Amino acid sequence: MISRRDFLQTSMAASAIVGASGFGNWARLAAQQSLTQDQLLQFDTFGNVSLIHMCDLHAQLKPIYFREPEVNIGVGDNRGVVPHITGADFRALYGIEDGSPSHYALTYNDFSALAKAYGKVGGLDRVATVVKAIRADRPDALLLDAGDTWHGSYGCYHTQGQDVVNAMNLLKPDAMTFHWEFTLGSDRVREIVDGLPFAALGQNIFDAEWDEPAEGFEPYTWFERGGAKIAVIGQAFPYMPIANPGWMFPEYTFGIRDERMQELVDEVRSAGADLVVCLSHNGFDVDRKMAGVVSGIDIILSGHTHDALPEPLLVGETLIIASGSNGKFISRIDLDVQGGRMMGFRHKLIPIFSDVIEPDAEMAAQIAEDRAPYEADLREVIGTTDSLLYRRGNFNGTWDDLICDALLSQRDAEIALSPGVRWGPSLLPGQEITREDIWNVTSMSYPEAYRTEMTGEFLKIVLEDVADNLFNPDPYYQQGGDMVRTGGLGYRIDVTKPQGERINDLTLLATGEAIDPARSYVVAGWASVNEGTEGPPIWDVVEAHIRALGTVTVAPNTSVIVEGV
Amino acid sequence: MNITRRQTLFVSVGAAAFFAMPAFARRLGAELDLEARTNEFTEGAEVVDGDGVVIKAPEIAENGNTVPIEVSAPGASALIVMALGNPNPGVVRVAFGPLAASQSVSTRIRLAGTQDVVAIAKMADGTFQRASATVKVTIGGCGG
Numbered sequence: 246m247i248s249r250r251d252f253l254q255t256s257m258a259a260s261a262i263v264g265a266s267g268f269g270n271w272a273r274l275a276a277q278q279s280l281t282q283d284q285l286l287q288f289d290t291f292g293n294v295s296l297i298h299m300c301d302l303h304a305q306l307k308p309i310y311f312r313e314p315e316v317n318i319g320v321g322d323n324r325g326v327v328p329h330i331t332g333a334d335f336r337a338l339y340g341i342e343d344g345s346p347s348h349y350a351l352t353y354n355d356f357s358a359l360a361k362a363y364g365k366v367g368g369l370d371r372v373a374t375v376v377k378a379i380r381a382d383r384p385d386a387l388l389l390d391a392g393d394t395w396h397g398s399y400g401c402y403h404t405q406g407q408d409v410v411n412a413m414n415l416l417k418p419d420a421m422t423f424h425w426e427f428t429l430g431s432d433r434v435r436e437i438v439d440g441l442p443f444a445a446l447g448q449n450i451f452d453a454e455w456d457e458p459a460e461g462f463e464p465y466t467w468f469e470r471g472g473a474k475i476a477v478i479g480q481a482f483p484y485m486p487i488a489n490p491g492w493m494f495p496e497y498t499f500g501i502r503d504e505r506m507q508e509l510v511d512e513v514r515s516a517g518a519d520l521v522v523c524l525s526h527n528g529f530d531v532d533r534k535m536a537g538v539v540s541g542i543d544i545i546l547s548g549h550t551h552d553a554l555p556e557p558l559l560v561g562e563t564l565i566i567a568s569g570s571n572g573k574f575i576s577r578i579d580l581d582v583q584g585g586r587m588m589g590f591r592h593k594l595i596p597i598f599s600d601v602i603e604p605d606a607e608m609a610a611q612i613a614e615d616r617a618p619y620e621a622d623l624r625e626v627i628g629t630t631d632s633l634l635y636r637r638g639n640f641n642g643t644w645d646d647l648i649c650d651a652l653l654s655q656r657d658a659e660i661a662l663s664p665g666v667r668w669g670p671s672l673l674p675g676q677e678i679t680r681e682d683i684w685n686v687t688s689m690s691y692p693e694a695y696r697t698e699m700t701g702e703f704l705k706i707v708l709e710d711v712a713d714n715l716f717n718p719d720p721y722y723q724q725g726g727d728m729v730r731t732g733g734l735g736y737r738i739d740v741t742k743p744q745g746e747r748i749n750d751l752t753l754l755a756t757g758e759a760i761d762p763a764r765s766y767v768v769a770g771w772a773s774v775n776e777g778t779e780g781p782p783i784w785d786v787v788e789a790h791i792r793a794l795g796t797v798t799v800a801p802n803t804s805v806i807v808e809g810v
Numbered sequence: 811m812n813i814t815r816r817q818t819l820f821v822s823v824g825a826a827a828f829f830a831m832p833a834f835a836r837r838l839g840a841e842l843d844l845e846a847r848t849n850e851f852t853e854g855a856e857v858v859d860g861d862g863v864v865i866k867a868p869e870i871a872e873n874g875n876t877v878p879i880e881v882s883a884p885g886a887s888a889l890i891v892m893a894l895g896n897p898n899p900g901v902v903r904v905a906f907g908p909l910a911a912s913q914s915v916s917t918r919i920r921l922a923g924t925q926d927v928v929a930i931a932k933m934a935d936g937t938f939q940r941a942s943a944t945v946k947v948t949i950g951g952c953g954g
Contacts, residue, residue, distance in 0.1 A: 499872070500872075714948060
C-alpha cells in the first residue's frame, strides 16, 4: 500500500519532470529572451484547493532590485541543505541554467549585469495582477500573508503602516501573522488589527502579565474551500521582545510554544479539519524543526528568513513553502484534498518580474495616492553609487559597509555596529541614490544612531551573542537575523564552535592592532533594543554621509574571515 | 535547616570558584552544588532522566530577570528545581500533599545567563526522575 508520504513525493517528482514548478521552462525562455506574463503565470489548475503565499514584503510597494545572498551558512543538521545553498550550487540543485531569469531571481552571481537585462522585481501592483489571475483560475483561492508587511519604507514610517494596510486591504488577504508590525507599538498594532477585514493569527501571541493567549489575535481560523474544511493556524515570530524592542509592546509575550501548536493541530483535526495549514513567521530552520516535532500539519507557509525556494521541502508528511521577500515572489500551491487528507499538490514560486507583469491599475492608483504627499521627498537624489549596494548575506553587505562608514565619519567613532537585518533592496552600479532608497534600508521605529564606549571584552561578548543567535546548532535557539555588521573592526569566526569560542582575532582596522579587552572604544551603532537610546536617526546620518561623498564607492570587505564552513 | 560540614565545603568551593575564575570553574562549582542538593533531596537514591517530569521553559528568555517556567510531574510527592548557572542554584523545593489536584508548579525565576534548569521529582513509586532544559539569556537585537 502506498503511504501518504509516497503520494507527496510522487507529486514532487511529477512537478519536477513536467515542469509544473516552471523552472525548466524559464531557462528555455531565457534563451529566447521572450519571457511573458502568461508564461510566468502558466499553471495547470489542480485539485480542489489553491493557496497563495506571500511574506516579508517590508513595505516595498514599488518595484526594486533584490540580490539574494552569497553567504548563507547552515549549522548542525542544517549544514549544507536548503535554504543554506547559494549561487552555482543552488542552480545545480534545481537545474537552473546560467544566465536564465531564474538564475537572476534566485542567485547572486552576475547580479548587476542580469539586473540590467531582466529589470526590477516586485511592486504590489504587479503582485495584485498575479493574485487576480490566480483568482480568475480559482476564485476562492486563499491568500495568506506570513507577516513583516507593515514595516520598512519612508511611506510606511510616516503613515505608521497605513499605506501598506491600505494596499494590502485591496489585495484582500484571508489571514496574516506578525513580526515587525509590533514595532509600530502595541497601541497602533491593536488599532490596525481591530479594523482588519481578515484574520489576525498567532497561537503564540500571549498576554505578558497572565501568560495566556492575548486578546485580539486568534490562534487559528477556518475556511471551507472545494468541499474541504481548512484550518489555518498562525505562528508569529517567536522572539520579538528579544530581537526587537520589547518595551514597545510590553503587554505581549511570544515564544515557539510548539506544545500548544500540537494541541491546536489535534483540536482542529478532531473538529474535522481536512487540511491544516500553519502560517508561520518562525523562519525556515525553526519551521523545519517544528515540522518534525509537531505532527499533523499539512503545509507550513514559512516566512522570516527571506528564503526563496523553487520547490517545497518535505519533512515527514509536512510541506514547507518559502516565498522570498520584498515582494519579489509569491507562491501558488494547488492541493488535492480528499477525505481529510492532502493527497497531492502542484506548486510554483512565481517571480514578480516588474517589466514583464502588467501593473494592476486599481492597486497602482492606491499606492500613488498614498505616496503623493511624500513624492518630492522620496525622489530627492542624495548621491550616486559606483558600486552594487546590497545587504542580504550572513556577514557584511555593501549597503551595511556604507552605513558603517557613515557612522564612523558622521559620529566620529572608532568602531561601528549595524544590525544584521535581512530586509532592504539593492541598488545597481551607476544608479542614483534617492532618499527613498536610504529609507528602504534603514526605516524603523527605533532608528537612533547612538555613540557610546564599549570595552574590547564587551565587543567580543556582543559578537559572540549575535553569532550564537545565527549559528547555534539548534534552530530553536536562533533568532533568524544575520550577523551584526562591523565597521572599523575585523575578526575571525568559526561557525562550528560553541558560544564564547567562535569569535577570535578581533582587530581595530585603523591601526591593525588587536582589540584590547580592557580598553574602551568609541562605538557608534543604530537599532538598539534598549529604551532611551539617544542619537540622530540613522537615515539622517547616512544621508549626510552620501551627500558629502557625492558618488559612493564601496571596496570589497575582507575584514571578516569565516571558518568552519 | 542543618548545613552539614560536607555541604559547607561544597558551598565554599563553589563560591571561591565563582569569584576566582569564570565559565569552566563556575560550572564545576555548580555541578558540585547540584550534586549536594540532589543528594540532600534524594538521600542518595539513584536519579534517572525520565518522561515523568516535564519542564516547560522558553528556549530563549525574553527577560532573564523574570523567566516563566513550569514543572509538572504527575503523581510525584515532591520536586526540586535548580538553575545551574546562577550563583545560588536552588530555585524551589515543593511537596505535594495527597489532596493536591495536580503535581505541577509554575513560577518566574531569575537567570544570571544562559544555563540549564534542572528539575528532579520524587515519583509515586519512590524513584527519582530528572529533566533539564537549556534557557538562553541573550543581549538581543538584530531580528530579520
